[in-house]
Amino acid sequence: MSDKNIVLNVNGIEVIYNHVILVLKGVSLQVPEQGIVALLGGNGAGKTTTLRAISNLLKGERGEVTKGSIEFRGERIENLSPADLVNRGVVQVMEGRHCFAHLTIEENLMTGSYTRTDKGEIAANLEKVYNYFPRLKTRRTSQAAYTSGGEQQMCAIGRALMSNPNMVLLDEPSMGLAPQIVEEVFNIVKDLNEKEKVTFLIAEQNTNMALKYADYGYIMESGRVVMDGAAEYLRTNEDVKEFYLGVGGGERKSFKDVKSYKRRKRWLA
Amino acid sequence: MFYRENGQFKTSYNADQQIFPIAQDRWGVLLLVALAFIAVPFVADEYMYRAILIPFLILSLAALGVNILVGYCGQISLGSGAFMAVGAYAAYNFFVRVEGLPLIVSLLMGGVFATLVGIFFGIPSLRVKGLYLAVATLAAQFFCDWAFLRIKWFTNDSASGTASVSDLSVFGLPVQTPLQKYLFCLSFLVVFGLLAKNLVRSAIGREWMAIRDMDVAASVIGIRPMYAKLSAFAVSSFIVGVAGALWAFVHLGSWEPAAFSVDRSFQLLFMVILGGMGSIMGSFFGAAFIVILPIAINLVLPLLGSMVGIEVSTAALTHAEQIIFGALIVWFLIVEPHGLAKLWSVAKQKLRLWPFPH
Amino acid sequence: MGFFLETLIGGLMAGMLYSLVALGFVLIYKASGVFNFAQGAMVLFAALAMARFAEWVPLYAGITSPLAANLIAFVLAAGVMFLVAWVVEYLVLRHLVNQEGTTLLMATLGITYFLDGLGQTIFGSDIYKIDVGMPKDPLMAFQSVFEGGLLISQEDLVAAVIAAALVAALSVFFQKTSTGRALRAVADDHQAAQSIGIPLNRIWVIVWCVAGVVALVAGMIWGSKLGVQFSLSTVALRALPVVILGGLTSVPGAIIGGLIIGVGEKLSEVFLGPYVGGGIEIWFAYVLALGFLLIRPQGLFGEKIIDRV
Amino acid sequence: QAKEQFFPVLPYRTGAYAPNGVPWANGYADYLKLINARDGGINGVKITFEECDTAYATDRGVECYERLKGKAQGGIFQPLSTGITFALTEKAPTDKNPLITGGYGRSESSDGQVFKWNFPLQGTYWSGADIIMQHITKKEGGNIKGKKIALVYHDSPYGKEPIPLLQERAKMQGFDLQLLPVTAPGVEQKATWLQVRQARPDYVLLWGWGVMNSAALKEAVATGYPREKMYGVWWSAAEPDVKDVGEAAKGYTGLVATGEGGKVIADIKTHVHGKKQGTGPAEEVGTTLYNRGLVSAALAVEAVRQAQSRYGKGKVMTGEQIRWGLENLTLDQKALDKLGLGTVMQPLSTSCLDHEGSRSARLHTWDGKKWNYVSDWIEADTSIIKPLVKQYADKYAAEKKLTRRTPADCQS
Amino acid sequence: MSKVIGDVILDVQNISLRFGGVKALTDISFNVKEHEIRSIIGPNGAGKSSMLNCINGVYTPQEGSITFRGQTFDHMNSRQVAEMGIARTFQNLALFKGMSVIDNIMTGRNLKIKSNILMQALRVGPAAREEEAHREKVEHIIDFLEIQAFRKTPVGQLPYGLQKRVDLGRALAMEPQVLLLDEPMAGMNLEEKQDMCRFILDVNDEFGTTIVLIEHDMGVVMDISDRVVVLDYGKKIGDGEPEEVRNNEDVIRAYLGTSH
Numbered sequence A: 001m002s003d004k005n006i007v008l009n010v011n012g013i014e015v016i017y018n019h020v021i022l023v024l025k026g027v028s029l030q031v032p033e034q035g036i037v038a039l040l041g042g043n044g045a046g047k048t049t050t051l052r053a054i055s056n057l058l059k060g061e062r063g064e065v066t067k068g069s070i071e072f073r074g075e076r077i078e079n080l081s082p083a084d085l086v087n088r089g090v091v092q093v094m095e096g097r098h099c100f101a102h103l104t105i106e107e108n109l110m111t112g113s114y115t116r117t118d119k120g121e122i123a124a125n126l127e128k129v130y131n132y133f134p135r136l137k138t139r140r141t142s143q144a145a146y147t148s149g150g151e152q153q154m155c156a157i158g159r160a161l162m163s164n165p166n167m168v169l170l171d172e173p174s175m176g177l178a179p180q181i182v183e184e185v186f187n188i189v190k191d192l193n194e195k196e197k198v199t200f201l202i203a204e205q206n207t208n209m210a211l212k213y214a215d216y217g218y219i220m221e222s223g224r225v226v227m228d229g230a231a232e233y234l235r236t237n238e239d240v241k242e243f244y245l246g247v248g249g250g251e252r253k254s255f256k257d258v259k260s261y262k263r264r265k266r267w268l269a
Numbered sequence B: 001m002f003y004r005e006n007g008q009f010k011t012s013y014n015a016d017q018q019i020f021p022i023a024q025d026r027w028g029v030l031l032l033v034a035l036a037f038i039a040v041p042f043v044a045d046e047y048m049y050r051a052i053l054i055p056f057l058i059l060s061l062a063a064l065g066v067n068i069l070v071g072y073c074g075q076i077s078l079g080s081g082a083f084m085a086v087g088a089y090a091a092y093n094f095f096v097r098v099e100g101l102p103l104i105v106s107l108l109m110g111g112v113f114a115t116l117v118g119i120f121f122g123i124p125s126l127r128v129k130g131l132y133l134a135v136a137t138l139a140a141q142f143f144c145d146w147a148f149l150r151i152k153w154f155t156n157d158s159a160s161g162t163a164s165v166s167d168l169s170v171f172g173l174p175v176q177t178p179l180q181k182y183l184f185c186l187s188f189l190v191v192f193g194l195l196a197k198n199l200v201r202s203a204i205g206r207e208w209m210a211i212r213d214m215d216v217a218a219s220v221i222g223i224r225p226m227y228a229k230l231s232a233f234a235v236s237s238f239i240v241g242v243a244g245a246l247w248a249f250v251h252l253g254s255w256e257p258a259a260f261s262v263d264r265s266f267q268l269l270f271m272v273i274l275g276g277m278g279s280i281m282g283s284f285f286g287a288a289f290i291v292i293l294p295i296a297i298n299l300v301l302p303l304l305g306s307m308v309g310i311e312v313s314t315a316a317l318t319h320a321e322q323i324i325f326g327a328l329i330v331w332f333l334i335v336e337p338h339g340l341a342k343l344w345s346v347a348k349q350k351l352r353l354w355p356f357p358h
Numbered sequence C: 001m002g003f004f005l006e007t008l009i010g011g012l013m014a015g016m017l018y019s020l021v022a023l024g025f026v027l028i029y030k031a032s033g034v035f036n037f038a039q040g041a042m043v044l045f046a047a048l049a050m051a052r053f054a055e056w057v058p059l060y061a062g063i064t065s066p067l068a069a070n071l072i073a074f075v076l077a078a079g080v081m082f083l084v085a086w087v088v089e090y091l092v093l094r095h096l097v098n099q100e101g102t103t104l105l106m107a108t109l110g111i112t113y114f115l116d117g118l119g120q121t122i123f124g125s126d127i128y129k130i131d132v133g134m135p136k137d138p139l140m141a142f143q144s145v146f147e148g149g150l151l152i153s154q155e156d157l158v159a160a161v162i163a164a165a166l167v168a169a170l171s172v173f174f175q176k177t178s179t180g181r182a183l184r185a186v187a188d189d190h191q192a193a194q195s196i197g198i199p200l201n202r203i204w205v206i207v208w209c210v211a212g213v214v215a216l217v218a219g220m221i222w223g224s225k226l227g228v229q230f231s232l233s234t235v236a237l238r239a240l241p242v243v244i245l246g247g248l249t250s251v252p253g254a255i256i257g258g259l260i261i262g263v264g265e266k267l268s269e270v271f272l273g274p275y276v277g278g279g280i281e282i283w284f285a286y287v288l289a290l291g292f293l294l295i296r297p298q299g300l301f302g303e304k305i306i307d308r309v
Numbered sequence D: 001q002a003k004e005q006f007f008p009v010l011p012y013r014t015g016a017y018a019p020n021g022v023p024w025a026n027g028y029a030d031y032l033k034l035i036n037a038r039d040g041g042i043n044g045v046k047i048t049f050e051e052c053d054t055a056y057a058t059d060r061g062v063e064c065y066e067r068l069k070g071k072a073q074g075g076i077f078q079p080l081s082t083g084i085t086f087a088l089t090e091k092a093p094t095d096k097n098p099l100i101t102g103g104y105g106r107s108e109s110s111d112g113q114v115f116k117w118n119f120p121l122q123g124t125y126w127s128g129a130d131i132i133m134q135h136i137t138k139k140e141g142g143n144i145k146g147k148k149i150a151l152v153y154h155d156s157p158y159g160k161e162p163i164p165l166l167q168e169r170a171k172m173q174g175f176d177l178q179l180l181p182v183t184a185p186g187v188e189q190k191a192t193w194l195q196v197r198q199a200r201p202d203y204v205l206l207w208g209w210g211v212m213n214s215a216a217l218k219e220a221v222a223t224g225y226p227r228e229k230m231y232g233v234w235w236s237a238a239e240p241d242v243k244d245v246g247e248a249a250k251g252y253t254g255l256v257a258t259g260e261g262g263k264v265i266a267d268i269k270t271h272v273h274g275k276k277q278g279t280g281p282a283e284e285v286g287t288t289l290y291n292r293g294l295v296s297a298a299l300a301v302e303a304v305r306q307a308q309s310r311y312g313k314g315k316v317m318t319g320e321q322i323r324w325g326l327e328n329l330t331l332d333q334k335a336l337d338k339l340g341l342g343t344v345m346q347p348l349s350t351s352c353l354d355h356e357g358s359r360s361a362r363l364h365t366w367d368g369k370k371w372n373y374v375s376d377w378i379e380a381d382t383s384i385i386k387p388l389v390k391q392y393a394d395k396y397a398a399e400k401k402l403t404r405r406t407p408a409d410c411q412s
Numbered sequence E: 001m002s003k004v005i006g007d008v009i010l011d012v013q014n015i016s017l018r019f020g021g022v023k024a025l026t027d028i029s030f031n032v033k034e035h036e037i038r039s040i041i042g043p044n045g046a047g048k049s050s051m052l053n054c055i056n057g058v059y060t061p062q063e064g065s066i067t068f069r070g071q072t073f074d075h076m077n078s079r080q081v082a083e084m085g086i087a088r089t090f091q092n093l094a095l096f097k098g099m100s101v102i103d104n105i106m107t108g109r110n111l112k113i114k115s116n117i118l119m120q121a122l123r124v125g126p127a128a129r130e131e132e133a134h135r136e137k138v139e140h141i142i143d144f145l146e147i148q149a150f151r152k153t154p155v156g157q158l159p160y161g162l163q164k165r166v167d168l169g170r171a172l173a174m175e176p177q178v179l180l181l182d183e184p185m186a187g188m189n190l191e192e193k194q195d196m197c198r199f200i201l202d203v204n205d206e207f208g209t210t211i212v213l214i215e216h217d218m219g220v221v222m223d224i225s226d227r228v229v230v231l232d233y234g235k236k237i238g239d240g241e242p243e244e245v246r247n248n249e250d251v252i253r254a255y256l257g258t259s260h
């Protein structure tokens, strides 16, 4: 990992919500230039919080980074506004879609190009997004609130791409998407990564997919990184295999045959 | 280290369902009520009673009512002043027209009429929401302002449209001195506070909150929006109506519709927002903030001024009071957008962790 | 017939004046989802600034031409309103990103108290005069058609024209520019807007500046009509039904709403009032607005209220 | 310890009605200062006073009352607000604080047998309305039968006060009374004036306060109603009401209960403003509302002086003692002249039966720049007012289960 | 273990639903039998959620009717549906954000509360006992869902995945006969999904609750459903046992793609 430039360096951050709820207890991670890094972990592990800390969206949730540092291309970014970050090319796709309910799909996408000024470029980007997600094109004049869950998810991803980012923070991009679209989304990631050298940090529950496309992964558990390693390494790790990939101990098990509730082995605690 | 729930194990759900599940809270509140009934009478002077405590108690009661509607059921209303007025004038008409009707019955009848009017003006809430509803309830406010000013019957045909009562007594006990009035209002507040707390932690309270937070989902799990909203309007306007009657009978003695003007509606709404929407305790905090703080600033500023040798003129004083009051509102909101009650609970939570930072 | 028309015209003019105040509400609501309770206070503050500057400019700067003095006063007052916008954003709004509407509403109440106190401290609390040369005498029209002619207030006419021009300009600004779209996005979801690089802080300053200028124009017109003093802030209460009727998010709605409310309340007061003792126009305006809301809960031109699971 | 008589003051220097409240408050304060500066107090008892701003709001007023009443053993309260007066009327008897409501408040409270603690000195609204009607009647040559008279009033107890009297007079004199309420604070009056334009009343009586007055005048201009036919009560005919209307208000006439300044004004200029002790700007001294405030203060001071004459010169008076003073106030022309008040107010004398003392006022007309007197002092017609007062006072007494004070009680 | 699938409990006949020009559903018919796990799958925007919305009365279809236990409705009213024992979860989380986890789940039991508003205010004997009894049931659900630690947290502050569990808990609290689940496992990792499946199967087994499930995870759908309906662009393109559907040409083209 050291052979490439580190673009994003998160160093031992602690995050507290509402002045009392300590959620991240010293998380460190690095994202190399043009890398795809996956952030894995169960519900409530703190993935979303980590991404919010990076993109500076914590304030609106009444959270704050109390310790540690976050650097983007060598520059401390804890005190920048989210808009400044977008101007530097870092854009986040928020969990839970967050489309602008009253705007149409197309207007939603266009707001994504707020930081762009070149008309031609904007039009080209729009075309690109419609190409990625043809479904959006057919729904372009509907108000976002009245589209299906998956359509909204596509809209949120497409909107972020409209700003021509060089680093994208994706929070559960596959959620609510049909299987081929999930595939499509990850292909887009790959595509952008290879052709346009976009760096990705992806928080994802679909471990299978994530580890298939990522180069490197971090696994979080109750506010800490408990394991990290190259994607191949994680893919072959027994624990990961059992708990995240469902292929522990040989064949994939049918969901029907899981006989008892699992008590997950905790790395910590 | 002292404020802990450690070692307090709940052996039944009933125990966990108490109003204040933490023993310290329970004792704290009991102590507070005891203080209010027993200790305050030893220390308060007439000014405290008449200018601060009684208005505070009555407006707390009104804010409590408004909180049920706005904070719990999410129906923003700016008609509370009108419901207070209905309570006051209805109680007044019962009081002067029905010979020998006990005071408490009159006051409660005020509440009953406010309930009816409240339900009537609550009907638009079935269709109109949010700020739109808030402005729609202003229709109730202005209509009532007008009606009590214009229809002489309501004021027992007084020429100027003012109503007045005197010689109040309950069960043969006079309610005339400030202390008596204070205790009278306090009793009302405690009883209504308890009932309201019971309501909001029961099924009906959950229905209100469900409607507030997401009405479509609420109806999917079988909550009838109409019943929930109108019952919130009813309960809220009942309490507000009684508070209005108390305000008129006990605090003012003689009043005109302006005592329940739209400013009052705004004032009550602000108490609720600032105190904490959806918190019974918050209503008291909010009322305290909005009733007491300006007075306190007004009292303290001249002292401060004289300490640094500036004589503050009357107008400058009032303006400074406004500036400081406004700034404090903003400051508190920034510290805790969910109101003083939330601030209080965060403080308690910190206390629970103390002396460890997290 | 003549009288009916007169009432109608009077209502239309009054309505335009309400629209001017209503516009301020709409602007800020549309752009940030904040219901700006302080709009009335801003109108007063701006008018006070303008009136006092118009007094002070000839006094201290020795400029005697009333036109120049008024112009300078207007510019200075606009500057003051810009300052207010900046301070509000810097000290209040930026700390309340992503909070609920009620919280923000409450914050604007704090701003109201603050501005009321500050305005009167700086500029005084007497009655001040704004004289921008508005024609005061009534205009008689159609004397040949109606007995006694049709009486139209010239002052109102000028005011109505100014209001209409302002609304037209703002409509274009909001509908046709990309900033307009960004504003609507901000109103929908602060956080998502931030996440795609819309600079909330800058947007808010801009919008509050525009609202400040609108408040100034409203203050100037109402002020020259009524004299500048504290009651000016209460015109906000008359403008509320207008905003609601037109829709909280619609600039043209503010105008149409104003016209409907203006006409409705004048006709009701003049033709209905006498039967019930008069003084009904204010509640009638609200009841009228409520009536429209029952048919269209989001106001005539407001964006549809979305509730979906 | 120095002897000090405490005067609580409930002015409003802020809020919607401040432009009218401020000059009144300044006059009030200046006169109290004058007594100290010129006379060294009331028979040697220094005056202290404290203001508490009510902003014309009833609940603030009540709070202020409670705050200030605790500062001394009793004092005279003058809230300059009908709303606050109503609230304090209930409290005054138990607290034993007399209320002076000179030119406002409940009209029936001039009946001292029922309203023991209220003193609507120098004219109630009924007196005011009566005087205007007398003036109009005279102008019309004694007969106003069939004339149309419109009352444009502040829609509040204040504005409604004159209605019973006007109705009474309408019955007697056979004129048509049209009632046109204006919702407070009165910024929007288009509908009202359209109605005026339609009905074309012969006269318009204006019962406004604050911004409502100037707004009414401006609307009158806009609808072309002649200002010469508009008559205002004393609260609607002062400088702030016409100042920013200017030329356009020319011809507008209103009541005024005070006369031109004379000696007392000169004294204030030398003893108070001359020593840089003035409360407001110097050019305000002598204006209508300023004088009204000044006279109000003078009445309070004289009440204390009168009380001292019975309970001990040079002593600090209690509320009850002052009440007696108010009830037994006799200020004839000679006494007034001696106090320097000879030109600024009319003589008055109160009694247990009559808490009003005097009920006369003059009219003045705005010429575009200043007010000019256009009538002599006119006295209200007690033959109309008295029965009305009795009727309403009795009703109040019945409601409150009060019995009229006996003559014996009146002596006390 | 072979379970007994009963008669048709819910029958959807020729439902068509349009929003202006958008045809969300066109002439859809299918049925659900007692005790079965019935899945609805299809690409994004196919009309799956709209179907559930029609069933529980949030949307009113323009055409068609729904039969529940022999009673036919051309449109259902939310309250009726709830009373008949149909509960659901939502795709876009429709929790009561300001309320605690307990309160959210307690609302699910509101239909069963008997005491009136006055008794609740006084909280006298029966009302208090009733409240306690319901609370006990709710605590069981909380244990079941493993969210004990968050009982009193306002749900707005919970992470997405836990909110989905609370949503399920609320539906379960209604003790429904038919449970409609809209993507209950979105945003969960494999282990959590396994738990959730186990959970659904348990409910299905123990209480005989009929389940209608929308899910995009084909593994889950194919493993646990008894029958599957496939929608595409508002039309039904497949219906049958998982095996059948998996091999249906149309379904593969429209939805599954080649990877499955």
Ligand SMILES: Nc1ncnc2c1ncn2[C@@H]1O[C@H](COP(=O)(O)OP(=O)(O)OP(=O)(O)O)[C@@H](O)[C@H]1O
Pocket (backbone or CB within 6 Å): A017, A018, A021, A023, A041, A042, A043, A044, A045, A046, A047, A048, A049, A050, A061, A062, A095, E156, E157, E158, E159, E160, E161, E162, E187
């Ligand atoms: N706004 C908030 N206020 C208080 N606590 C919060 C807030 N947001 C999140 N938390 C807490 O922070 C912890 C981590 O949440 P986070 O959303 O980061 O988890 P996650 O890993 O993204 O989970 P999921 O996969 O379910 O989305 C949780 O325990 C949650 O309760």
Ligand SMILES: Nc1ncnc2c1ncn2[C@@H]1O[C@H](COP(=O)(O)OP(=O)(O)OP(=O)(O)O)[C@@H](O)[C@H]1O
Pocket (backbone or CB within 6 Å): A139, A142, A146, A147, A148, A149, A150, A151, A176, A178, C308, E019, E022, E023, E024, E042, E043, E044, E045, E046, E047, E048, E049, E050, E051, E091
């Ligand atoms: N209230 C509505 N108004 C307008 N169009 C709607 C509305 N509800 C749904 N639609 C449209 O109907 C179609 C079906 O939507 P639905 O939510 O049922 O899809 P879905 O199958 O659940 O998709 P997903 O898997 O993405 O959640 C979509 O194209 C959507 O945009």
Ligand SMILES: [Mg+2]
Pocket (backbone or CB within 6 Å): A047, A048, A049, A095, E159, E160
């Ligand atoms: Mg997350």
Ligand SMILES: [Mg+2]
Pocket (backbone or CB within 6 Å): A148, A149, A150, E048, E049, E050, E091
């Ligand atoms: Mg769906």
